[in-house]
Amino acid sequence: MTVPEGRGIGTDVFRILHVSxxxxxxxxxxxxxxxxxLGHRLGGAAVDTAGGLIVESAGTWGHEGAPMEANAEAVLADFGADASGFTGRELLDEHVIRADLVLTATRDHRAQVISMGHSAGLRTFTLKEFTRLVRAIDPATLPDPLHDGMVERARALVRAAAALRGWLLAPSAEADEVNDPYGAPITYFRSVGDEINEALEPVVTALTGVPTGR
Structure with missing residues (x-):
């Protein structure tokens, strides 16, 4: 069997797919x-790929070719992140096939990704679920990104999180969800942005081995 580019042993990139x-x-x-x-932790500006990590997104009912919402752009500006050049995508089989890690906004999105097949179950989590699992993983048990590379570290992180999933349960169903701000005022978008940023912090730390503030 041919391994899709961007996934599998021997490839030099690790694809992270965000789904809403x-x-x-x-x-x-x-x-x-x-x-x-990732760019900040690794000493560079915002980038498409850092240390072999490629970050993408798509939607289960994606508005193909659409720009992101203006309030979403405003939230990114608050964090100094780059919103330029974005166009919406509908989630396709090829996106799931190539992804090494799929992080979804809700459990329903997670179920939809897994229902597409492609052995996605062990590499698909809600964002907050993955954060919760990552917090429980001892970083000393992961490959050293300087010696083994960030891609190998990322693969090991996903395997460790998948192994923990049945043991470390969410305190409530809602704890693993990021609510949809579509149509809401900017204040709500900002609260969702803060929620997402907080969830990403331990994930980026675990992926890179570089703590906040470095």
Whole structure:
């Protein structure tokens, strides 16, 4: 079997796919905040790929070719993240096939991704679920990004999170959800942006091995 580019042993990139509904609010914010945080931790500006990590997004009912919502752009500006050049995408099989890690806004999105097949179950989590699991993983058990590379570290992180999933349950169903701000005022968008940024912080730290403030 041919391994799709961007996934599998021997490839030199690790693809992170963020999924929401329309791909105009939550997943664009999460994608661009992830890129911004990776660039910051690794000593560069916001980038598409850092250390072999490629960050993308799509929507289960994605508005193909649409710009992100203006309030989502404003949230990214608050964090100093780059919103330019974004266009919405509908989630396709090829996106799931190529992704090494799929992070969704809600449990429903997670279920939709997994229902597409492609052995996605062990690499698909809600963002907040993945954050909760990552917090429980001892970083000393992960490959050293300087010696083994960030891609190998990221793969090991996903495997460790998947192994913990059945043991470390959410305190409530809602705890693993990021609510949809579509149509809401900027104040609500900002609260969702803060929520996403807080959830991403331990994930980016675990991926890079570089703590906040470095």
């Amino acid at each position: 509904t329309g791909n105009v609010c939550r997943s664009p914010i999460t994608e661009r905040l992830t890129r911004h945080a």
